[in-house]
Amino acid sequence: MDNEQLQKLVEKISLEAxxxxxxxxxxFNPRLRTTGGRYLLQSHNIEMNKKYLDELGMEELVGIIKHELCHYHLHLEGKGYQHRDRDFRQLLQKVGAPRFCSPLPANVVKRQQRKILTYICKSCHLVFSRKRRIDTKRYVCGRCRGKLELKAIDHSGV
Incomplete structure (x- = not known):
């Protein structure tokens, strides 16, 4: 699917739904990484993430288009177009659009492979689990102010 076909699909869904x-x-915006699409307030254009079409299929793309069209139509009408607004949530429900898009399978695998670092206090043996590395020369135990030591790196992610 190219941008021309996407434009026609969005126009069709807008009229039907x-x-x-x-x-x-x-x-399609190839720079989108963490979202399925976005509605631009200034230009009123809609940008879509092509990865959602490639990895999750047409049904997911149509749901994302409906979601972005909810933002679009409510904003142009001067109603509540943000995720927290009642108008937005009611319109989502009315047209059968998802409130959030599904995570991409590639991102789920990356999230599951995230490493967990385990630090132990040398004085009171309190265990700290962290996703990011700590500078053990700079930081100390919050309980007894003892030195911290990196004990293990767990790659399971949970």
Missing amino acids: FGKPFQHKAV
Whole structure:
């Protein structure tokens, strides 16, 4: 699917689900990493993440398009278009759009392979688990102010 086909799909979904035309641009943005799509307040354009189409299929893409169109139509009408607004949540439910997109399978694997660092206080033997490395020369135990020592690196992620 290219940008032209995406534009036609967004216009079609807008008319069918919302009964209103989509009069701006819809494009794939290859720089999007952590989100399925975004609605731009200034230009009223919609940007989509092509990875969601490639990895999760057309059904997920259509859900993301409906979600972004909810932002679009509510913003243009001057109603609450943010995730926390009642208008937004009601419109999502009405058109059957997801509130959040599914995580990409590649990101789930990365999250599961995250390493966990275990530090132990040399004085009181309190155990600290951290995702990020600690400078043991600079930081000390919060309980007894003793020195910390890196004991183990767990790669299981949980």
